Amino acid sequence: MTTKTETRSHNGEVRANKGDDGQTTITGYAAVFNSLSENLGGFREQIEPDAFNEVLANDVRALFNHDQNFVLGRSQSGTLKLSVDETGLHYEITPPDTQTVRDLVLEPMARGDISQSSFAFTVEDDDWREDDEGRIVRTIKKVRSLLDVSPVTYPAYTDTTSAKRSLDEAKESNTIQKNDAEQLKTETEQRDRELYLLGL
Numbered sequence: 001m002t003t004k005t006e007t008r009s010h011n012g013e014v015r016a017n018k019g020d021d022g023q024t025t026i027t028g029y030a031a032v033f034n035s036l037s038e039n040l041g042g043f044r045e046q047i048e049p050d051a052f053n054e055v056l057a058n059d060v061r062a063l064f065n066h067d068q069n070f071v072l073g074r075s076q077s078g079t080l081k082l083s084v085d086e087t088g089l090h091y092e093i094t095p096p097d098t099q100t101v102r103d104l105v106l107e108p109m110a111r112g113d114i115s116q117s118s119f120a121f122t123v124e125d126d127d128w129r130e131d132d133e134g135r136i137v138r139t140i141k142k143v144r145s146l147l148d149v150s151p152v153t154y155p156a157y158t159d160t161t162s163a164k165r166s167l168d169e170a171k172e173s174n175t176i177q178k179n180d181a182e183q184l185k186t187e188t189e190q191r192d193r194e195l196y197l198l199g200l
Helices: 099-111 161-172 178-198
Strands: 006-010 014-018 024-032 044-047 061-064 067-074 080-084 088-093 116-130 136-152
Touching: 014 099, 024 099, 024 116, 024 136, 067 080, 080 136, 088 136
Parallel strands: 044 136, 061 136
Antiparallel strands: 006 116, 014 024, 024 088, 061 067, 080 088, 116 136
């Protein structure tokens, strides 16, 4: 378990919809349940369906690209609505009706240039295991805080520092065999080097 903020991305559908009243809303899934992520540097990750149950009432922001200077909505003001269904964590944003939002967010969505979502969070409870295929899998069982949901230009899988710390804790408690953890550490370091070379 770790309390440092992490971000994760989902390659699902994000769309802008114009209602009968002329108001445009942005809808999408910030997280999908029981679906293995891409390789995050030697491990994969999945989220349990109950993970967000205690944070849906948080005062969450909707940002563009996790930029706190580019606010699209907020739970407290009613311009961001969060819900959970069998698929995952769903959001609906009523963005400000400004030329900036239309040009930089809504039009790129309509063109299909922006099609991913991401969320920023801290973890209350997680566990680590090796699955039947020999993959190290982190399961997020409970989210401590949900900070923001964001339509994003690029996926946010690069921030896995906190997850690595959680892995170290699991290793110390013998949840994962030492040789598996050492292999994961090597793979993680290699991925970090690759990301550094890519400038991510």
